[in-house]
Amino acid sequence: MSSVYSVKDSLTENKIFLSRIVAIFIFIIMLIVILMARLIYLQVVGHEHYASLAKNNRIKLIPVPPTRGIIYDRKGRILAENLPSYSLELIPEQVPDLNETLDRLKVLLNISEEKITQFRRQYKQKRRFNSTPLLLKMNDEQVAKFAVVRPSFPGVDIHAGLIRHYPYPEFTSHVVGYVGRINVKELKTLPEAEYRGTHHVGKTGIEKSFETQLHGKTGFAEIETNAQGRFINTLDTIAPQPGDDLFLSLDIDLQKTAYEALDIFNGTVIAIDIESGGVLVFVSKPGFDANQFVSGISTTNYKALQNSDARPLFNRALRGLYPPGSTIKPFIGLAGLEYQVIKPETSKFCPGYYQLPNLSHKYRDWKRWGHGAVNLKDAITQSCDVYFYDLAFNLGIDNIHNFLEQFGFNKKTGIDLVSEKKGLIPSRKRKKKVKNESWYHGETLITGIGQGFTQVTGLQLAKATATLANRGKIVNPHLVSQFVTGNTHYSTTQPESETIPLQPENINQVIEAMINVVHGRRGTAKRLSKGINYQIAGKTGTAQVFSVKQEERYSEAEISFKLRDHALFIAFAPADQPKIAIAVIAENGGHGSSVAAPIAAKVIKQYLSELEPQ
C-alpha cells in the first residue's frame, strides 16, 4: 500500500488517469456519434424505403415448400406420391374477427368441430402473418362453395398444393410409413427456416427414416402485397429444391401376395434378396389406411385404430417379439457341429420326453410317443425336441448365446428404419442382472427349442436365415436401394459384410437337413415340394403362447383363438444357389407346417418364376 501513496507516484498516476478518462470520454462520444449516424441513415435517408416496406407495399417473404421425394418399389412402381389438392388456409393477421370467420366457415363448408380446435391449436404456434391450413384436403363441393363467397372472407384463401398419397395404403403402411402434420414437439427439433412452408413431416417408416432426403430444401418468393395483404406481384424467387426420390428394394406384388396369403391371421412376413440384402417383402399385418393420417385423422378413427385388438398401428415386423420355436433348431444344430458337441451321425433315442439327470421333471416332445432313434438330420427334418434338449444341455447356455449372437439375434439388424427392437437371447449374465437369479439347466433346454426367454423379430429371423443360406456371410437387410437427386441416381452404400467363421461341411449338413424338411419323406413341410423344379430349404416352427402343465394335454379347439400357438416358417431357395430368404410368422396360426409354410412357398414361387429367363 505504501508505494501507492508515495507523493510522486500519486501525482503521475493522477495525471495518467485523468488523461485516460478524457480519452475514453472522447472515444465514447465518437462511438455514440457513429450510432447516431447510422440511425440517421436508417430513419431519415432510408425512411421512405423502409416505411414503404413496413406499411403500404409490404414486401413479404413467402416460403415455397419443396416437393417431397417420391418413393418407388424395385420395379419403379409408386408407393408414395404427391397429388394436387386444395387446402383452405387462413392468415390470422388479416382476418378481422377470427371467431366469427371460423363460425361462418364451419357452417358453410360443413367443417367438424375437431378440425376447428386443431386449427386453433396450430395457429398459435405460428407467426400471425403466416398462413395456417384449416382444411388440408378440400373436396370439389367445398372448393366450389367457397369460391363463390371468397370476397366476404378476407384473409382466407384456397391454396393449390400437393398432398401425399399412398396407392397401397394398407400393404405398405408399416414399411413406407406416412407423413402427418408437424406437431409441437417436432416443431422444436426441426430446423425452423427449412420447415416454414411445410405442414407435413414423416412420422413412421421410410417417411421418417429418410425425412431429410425426402423433404428437400425450401425456396422463397419475395412478394409485394397491398395494405390488405393481398398479393400484387412477385419480385424475386429462389426455387425450392425438391427432395430426393427413393427406390426401395421392396416388390409391391410380392408384398401384396404375402399380405393376402396371411389370410385371416395377423403376423409378419419378411423376404430378403440374399445377394444384395435388399428387403423384398416387409409385411406387418394388419396394416391401416395411411392416407387418413395425411389429411388429419379424426379422433374417433384414431381411437378405433389404437384400441383395436389386432393392434394395426403396431409394426410387427420391426418391433414384434416372438419366441422363434423350432425355427431356431438349424442354428442350434450348427452350433453343436461347430463346437463339436455332436457329429452328424450321432444318434439319440427319443422316447417322447427328456429328463435331466436326477430330476423327475419331464420335458416333452411335441410327438407324445417319441421319434425313436434320430441323428441331426432326422432331428431337424422331424423337428425332434428331445434331440435338441440334449444338444442344448451339452452345448450349455454360454455357447448357445454366443453362437446365436453371431447370426444377428439379440441385436438390431441395422435396417434403415427407426425404432427397431433387438430381441433377446438369454444369458447367465443378463438373468443375474435383471432377475438376480442364477441360471438353471432347464432353461438351457427350452432355449434349445426356441422357447423360454428367447425372443426374436421377424426381421432378425429372416436375416439369420439369409446369413445361413449365404453360408455364414452376414446379410445386412435394408430397404432403400437407390436415391435420385435431380436426374442422377445414386446407389446406397452398404457396410462391408463380415463372414462368420464356419466349417463348410457343417453348413452343408444343416442345409441338407433343411432341404429334407421340405423334400424328405418325413419332413414337416413336405407338402411344399409338389410342383416345383427347384429345392427349398426350410424349417417349421410352432411357438407356444402359453405353457402346458405337466401331465396335461391340450387340444386346439378347447382353447380360444388368441391363445393358440404362433405358426412360424423360415426358408430359402433355391437351396443350391439361394436367391431369396424368408421368414413367416402367423400369429395364432397353430402349426408352422400347415399355415406358415405355404405362405412362404407362395412368395418364393412368385419371386423365382420372375427371375427365370423368359
Next chain:
Amino acid sequence: MNTETRQEQFHSSSLIGKLLRKLHIDIPLLAGLLMLSALSLTILYSAGNQNLAILTKQMLRMAIAFVFMIVLAHINPQQFQRHSTTLYGLGVLLLIAVLLMGDVGKGAQRWLNLGFFRFQPSEMIKITTPMMVASYLADHPLPPKWKQIGIAAILIFLPTLLIAKQPDLGTAILVASSGAAVLFFAGISWRFLLSTIAILASLTPILWYFMRDYQRKRVMTLLNPEADPLGAGYHIIQSKIAIGSGGISGKGWLGTTQSKLDFLPESSTDFIFAVFAEEFGLSGCIGLLLLYLLIITRCLYIAVQAQDSYSRLLAGSLTFTFFVYVFVNIGMVIGILPVVGVPLPLISYGGTSMVTLLGGFGILMSIHTHRKFLPT
C-alpha cells in the same frame, strides 16, 4: 473548490438530501437510472402487447435490483478491495461448475441450478473480474510493469474463455472488455495498447477458425443479411424495417406495426431498441443515447473524484462496461455489429443483467459516497 465550501455544500441541503446521503445514494445517478427504468416500463408495455403481467414482473425485478444497488452502496469500497480475490475465485469456480453440470437453456450451458433457484455465474463474474484486476494492479505502482500486465491478462482470460465455452459470446465480450478497461485506466502505454489491438486484428482469421457454425453464420449475416432472409438474416431485416419506418418523429407510443404484427422477433428482450426506434423515431433515439451519455458522464465524474487507485480503476471499468452494453446492443439491432446476446441495459425485459448492472452502479455510489474529504 476549497475544502470549506465543499463541506458546506455537503452539509447544507434539504432533509431528503441528508437522508439520501445517509443511504449512500448519488442523486444525479439515481435520477438517470430511474428515468431509464420508467422508459423501460413504457416501452415494455407497448412491446409486450400491453400485457400487464409482464410489466408487474419487470417492476418486481427492478425493485429487487434497486435494493441490491443500495445494499452495495452501503459497503465501503475498501471492503470490496479486501474481498476481490475471494469473490473472483468463487466466480471462476462457479463457472467451472456450470461447464461441468450446468443446465442447458437455448443450446448453451449458462445456468447453475441450485435447487431453489437458477443462477448465472457469468453475471457475477462481470463485476468480480474488474474488481480482481483493479485490486491486483492497485497493489503495485502504476502504470503497471510487464509482469503485472501479464498476470492481469491471465486473470481476464480465464473467465472469458470459460464463458466463451458455454458458449455465450456476448458475456465473454463484456467480461473481457471490463478487464481490459482496468488495464487501460491503469495506464498501459498507448504504444502497447495499439500494438495489441493490431495483433488481435491480425488474429481474426484464427478466431474465425475457432468459431462455432452459428457464430460464423451471424457474422456472415451481418455482411449480407439478404442471403438468408428466412433464417439468420430475418432478425436484422425486420429490425431495420422497424427502425427505418419510424422516421424522425416515430409512429407514436403503442402505434407500431412491426412488433405488433410479430414481424420482429424478441421485441421485448434483445431487440427492444427496434421497437423504441419505431415508436419514438430518431428524436427519441437521440434522446435515449443522450440519457445514456449523461449517466456515463456522471459515472466518469465519480471515477475522477475517487480517492484511491482501486476505486478509480473499478469505477472507470464499470462505466466503460456499461457503455459497451449500450453500444453492442444498439449496434447489433441497427445492423452494424453481429448478433450477440447482449440486452439493452436497464431497458430490455429480463432480470439477471439488471441486477448485475445496478450492482455496478451500487459500487459506483459506494465509491462516491464513502470519500473522505481530505484537502487535496
